[in-house]
Amino acid sequence: MLDLFAVPEAVEPLPGGQGRSVRAGDLVLSPDRDPDVLVWLNPALARLAVRLDERPGRSLRDLRIAMPVPARDGSWSVGGWGASRFEPGTVACDDLAVLAATAHVLHAELAVAVPQRPDGLDDREDRWARAERQAFGEQPLITAAGPGATLAARLHEALRPVDLGPDQLVHADLAGNVLLDAYGAPVVIDVAPAWRPVRWAEAVCALDAVMWFGAPLDALSAWSQGVPRQAILRAALFRVLADALDVDVAAYERALGPVLVAGPGGG
Template sequence: MTAPPAEVLDLFAVPDAAEPLPGGAGSSYRAGDLVLSPGRQAQVAEWLNPVLARLSVRLDEAPRRRRRDLRVALPVPARDGSWVVDGWGATRYEDGATTCRDLDVTLAAARVLHARLASAVPVRPAGLDHRTDRWARAERLVFGPAADLAAAAAGTPVAGVVRRAEALLDACDLGADQLVHADLAGNVLLDGYGAPVVIDVSPAWRPPLWAEAVAVLDSVLRLDAPRDELVRWSTGARRQAMLRAVVWRALVDQAEAVYDDVLDVVAST
């Protein structure tokens, strides 16, 4: 892990001492009252962070707020007003928060979050086109022409699992596209009162059902959620959402065997 350099700490006005945080990709650091995370794209943060900041404040200051209602980690700009400094972004540190490992809580948080985002961002942000990371590229392939997906997977370690999943895909309606968090599992914390706190929003303009399928898949594979949860996603629209989640993760991870095992469950009915 590489700690944030001195100029990043200076611009975010935090102490020189930065300590690594557990969880996630293991690349985030706490410095003072901020969490600093690398790999942020300035062109994405410029439109996304104001949305998240407004939502965070509205949720925290809602007149009838209860202690265990949803919260969103507050993005914090640097002293010069920029959201990203040398690839590093900052959010408010949530003291005492722990990773949520309860899938039901994660999905409930997802539904509230996505309902709020649908109201806050009714039109697809043009800034989404600036995402060039491998997650965004894989997402576009999963929802794009089948020929493009097959060509991208050909000759890769996941060609087999992509072909297998693609044969099961159909034109089932997954619901309307909107702004969603495409990486919820592990990015929902529980604060000291037990309120879910959403962090590290990975933006995509896709159906919420697909984002939920990704959360279920990741929770089973990475957070020890019961494998039986996959059975609930083996029919109808849920099955189609899960197939796309499997292909997406396989393309990103370039790992076949684990996703072949998931397909055994999802394709069993």
């Protein structure tokens, strides 16, 4: 695998994510990549990355995307591993305001870069894809026995029909996947593609920032009523279903306090 990506055999584990990505030379190698997704996603991201870097008048602090890199045979994955360019001198971003601003710009760019729903999204059957479809009512709610089952049912019961906005390509796992380079520019990595409303993707980002990256609990107060509440209910249901066997129910209940107790008129 390393030979096909033309990198040295010595690898260095990288922090963040699920702790399984490694640095090999000037590449970051990440496991468990779906080749059917990468074959359409990576070319689109590569074109967008170049366009952003070469845009006339760009500021040193403007959005960047980590460049996907194919193997020597032109394939985008080798044995389930994908590669992107290593970004030296970057640090993880856990500031929710920066993450929200990054999401806004990124999704505006993705809407132009990928204007039509890619066929490959329909073929996904991983746990995140199944959880996403259940959160949007496209599949019946199925909860495995475990600590999250009762919470998932409670979230599901609170859902109401609502217009969250048009579907488009979004990053469904943005919190934890934004780096800041030496100039303070956000560098987006590990795009988790979904064809959903931007408001939902931003709700997932806000929820994850509170749950895992130290954002204050009151950051979710803005999501406790009306349409925003319906977005974050679907975001929470998505996460709880995807992680059904390893859900910290108490942590979710703390984070979602104002969302879960919203009364009549709260959406």
